[in-house]
Amino acid sequence: MSLLEREAAGVAMTPDNIRTKQLPLVVNLGVALAAIVLSAVIVLGTGVGNWVLVAVVAVVFYLVGLYFAASRVEGRRAAKNRTMQSLIYTACILAILPLASVVWTLVSKGVERLDGTFFGSSMNNISARDPGGGAYHAIVGTLEQVGIAALIAVPLGVLGAIYLVEYGRGRFAGTVRFFVDVMTGIPSIVAGLFILSFWVLIVSPWFNDGNPRFSGFAASLALTVLMLPTIVRSTEEMLRLVPGPLREGSYALGVPQWKTILKVVLPTALPGIVTGVMLAIARAAGETAPVLLVAGGAAAINFDPFAGNQQSLALFVYQQAGDASRYAPARAWTAALTLVALVLVLTIAAKLLARRNKLSR
Template sequence: MSHASTSVQDRPTPAPPAPGNSLSSRTLPRLAPLGFAAVSIALGVGIGAAAGWHSRVQWGLIAALLFLTISYVATSVVENQRQAKDRLATSLVWVCFLIAVVPLASLLWTTVSRGSERLDLYFLTHSMAGVLGSEASGGVYHALIGTLEQVGIATVISAPLGLLTAVYLVEYGKGPLAKAVTFFVDVMTGIPSIVAGLFILSIMLIAGLEPSGLMGALALTILMIPVVVRSTEEMLKLVPNELREASLALGIPKWRTILKVVLPTAIGGIATGVMLAIARIAGETAPIILLVFGSQLINPNPFEGAQSSLPFYIYEQYKIGETASYDRAWAAALVLIAFVMILNLVARGIARWKAPKTGR
């Protein structure tokens, strides 16, 4: 017994962990990043004001650099180098996020603040017929009708074509034909809008056609199809192959498997992709200038006569150069943003409604 106790007592005591290398070492409070941000903002404003810089962008960049530096140094002193590198990476992600969001938030705030001054029921229900550019009256009704019709026609044409093309590429496409289709879809994705407008304009000149909303919709269709194809293709690739194999194992034909299993599973992403394509074409101006020609009157017939649209209306009012026209341009921009946001909300509702049920 004495020998055993002696051997236990003679064992060397393990050395304590080195400070800064143990997972149980000191840690900063959870709200420390907020404190670092507050200190960085105060120092950035102070340094910018002391240096005589009047640009708030410069103040913000100084504050961002100080935030990264303070976060790394404080974490290194209190915790360890490993945690400092982790906090530096996290802080860098937050700084990049804010740098990307600030211009968008500023643009949205400016559009809402400037556009809401002129936006009312009268503005939405009247056209510019007989209204001079310097007058404060007039509205956007004719342009709103034109945008709805042109975007609607382009969507009716593009959505089925893009969906069927994506289904072919994912489910059936093999060999040189599929590679050629993929190549041309990639090329069409980068086509400038003015090129699409010139292509339809050349057809109009050859066939002797007049400007109309349909011509503008055809140019928008060229811009919309590759976006729908690419987004739908990616969504279909995300559908697990096990679902296809289970359906085919039950003896269900492939076309019915695609219709009843694959498409309902990916309907949410497909709807979102279509909305992104609509958001892109809704703000195009160059094809509308070439093909629709613009009009101050209400023309509900997209197949005959000149029409207007919201992007063309904004360009037209800004070109006038009067205070009243600037107000109408900002109000029309706000209407265009609201139009895209409403479509996005509708698409999300449809996607949620049509999404496959996950309950037991």
């Protein structure tokens, strides 16, 4: 039955009965296998590359072969659609491969020192020939520094974004938005140098008998400078996505603007805001240069973020990776795995909290 006959008979036109011919799965797999074999013969036979180049060339051969095979069976239009769909799947796989490689490397090399000693001791009095030592002091430093930075940056960033979206008009708002965009791309070492020249060398001597003092709080201030633009920009974009009729409906009921923002706009944009905050926290937790410049790093445990040198996991990884001890690389990999796991746990917890709050309203 032709298409016209089906329409006359009242048969619904669906993708299942419109598509008359479809490329068999066996042909698709055969094209893929032929592409791999042909690529291996060309690349490995001529010696121009390794298996990575074989995979790249095989993808190109597969897309070309798939287009010609599908065009003979399904037609050119369907062949283009199938080829582009395969190209999208290939790009997705290529994007996932580096992430999977990083995770596999971290897990395979980081499990060597996953023990109680690593999480319950510091590097105090640990020499290059000692196999022990741990990152307890670095974990404490990271939690304190990132926690203080988040307490400062999140309220300021969210309030700044609310001003830009809900209240900001004219030249001043444009100037603020411009400087936020500029700060988004500043190197982390610039933030560390700023806090070093301002807080450590100028402000801290007022509280330390005229002597400059490194501290974890100074590192938190440097991380705050790095977190603020990310939080402001992400929160601003999320607030702009809130539909205008929600605000208008609230205003029509006589609700003041501040309460509309608090009860309607912010809860609607909360999942996106949480995502932006966690991205900023992840960036801050992985920074090394600011902590090295203004906190100094320490081998002993320091619970006081306002006095004395303090360590962080990122700085611990950097120092252990450059240490000449044969036990240092294992500590560096385990610390890196711990840092990634810590950020992952915080992200999952924040996502679950935001989802629970959204469902409870």
